Amino acid sequence: MIAQFRSFDRSVQLLLLNQFSINVGFYMLMPYLASHLSVTLALAGWAVGLVLGVRNFAQQGMFLIGGTLADRLGYKPLIVAGCALRTGGFALLGLVDGVPALVIASAATGFAGALFNPAVRAYVAADAGPRRVEAFALFNVFYQTGILVGPLIGLALTAVDFRLTCLVAAFVFLVLTVLQWRSLPARAGSPSGDSVLADWRLVFSNRRFVLFALAMTGSYVLSFQVYLALPLASGSAVLTAVLFAVSGVLAVAGQLRVTAWARARLGPDRSLAAGMAVLGLAFLPAIHGGPGLVLCAALLALGTMVVFPFEMDKIVSLSGDRLVATHYGLYNTVVGVGILLGNLLTGVGFDAAGRAGVPWVPWLVLTALGLGCAWALKKLAARVDSEVAGSTS
Secondary structure, three states: OHHHHHHOOHHHHHHHHHHHHHHHHHHOOHHHHHHHHHHHOOOOHHHHHHHHHHHHHHHHOOHHHHHHHHHHHOHHHHHHHHHHHHHHHHHHHHHOOOHHHHHHHHHHHHHHHHHHHHHHHHHHHHHHHHHHHHHHHHHHHHHHHHHHHHHHHHHHHHHHOHHHHHHHHHHHHHHHHHHHHHHOOOOOOOOOOOOHHHHHHHHHOOHHHHHHHHHHHHHHHHHHHHOOHHHHHHOOHHHHHHHHHHHHHHHHHHHHHHHHHHHHHOOHHHHHHHHHHHHHHOOOHHHHOOHHHHHHHHHHHHHHHHHHHHHHHHHHHHHOOOOHHHHHHHHHHHHHHHHHHHHHHHHHHHHHHHHHOOOOHHHHHHHHHHHHHHHHHHHHHHHHHHHHHHHHO
């Protein structure tokens, strides 16, 4: 891994290290925020839901704005601005206790992610060039490592005081802001030269891209069940921790090998379909509970490892290298809406299945979703190939 890391340009190396630090700072705080709001501040349930919901909406709902600004202003300014805004948002979360101020702080942390997320991915794609798949495989290693390390640091800090956790997380983002402002090379976006509305019409009218985003929403709904369905089914804090650990460790240890194997044996399009199928089939062992849940978490990690690098590369290919950050922004918004609806339906499904005495049904529905999305990806790839063949004949 170290040799591959060193083989990339300095800008990509910085972005990989930055993504690790971003996740460390984020995940040292966010897993413990709900408990702080409900227990320490004694807020009502609706207020806790409002604060957390505003953060999610400010990020998922604003990705398109962030991507558009990145294409027009350049990638570096949006990355720096996003980290600076999250510095203030995290510091404010630790210093205030009123609902209005907490909502403002939560919105700031969410919008910060909408600013830097599309810009980081577009920047990595631009500087990695033909090595995009390899770069995004490495990106996921750093990403998952941050998710593993962050909660452990946060647990130790929160044991002292959650406000300390907030301030340390804010300091992480302050350091990132300064380092990226001073060290990250400037990189222009991919503007079209037209108005914002014209850019959006261009992206929304990219039918292949929109269909791909809709099909790929299934992968996010399925992989997110590590945070929803599996903890609900485990009924044990210890088992839930094991599920998270299995998922993260496998991603860190196996991502580069899995990507190399999939690229050599399957190619990009077949890897996407195969990875989606694995995500769907992962839920069959969960029917039996216990060790089956652990196997489910492992298969979800494997499916995500197969999909992610080729998914990030495909978005650039479908954009035609035009408005790349805007395409990433819309893509993240689409899958964000999919996650919201998917989680709502999954929660309703588990409740209904439990009352009806058929708790295995939701697992089969999730499996069917994965296989259906895999079929859709295969059909999309075949359609694109036939269109290309027709245009060259």
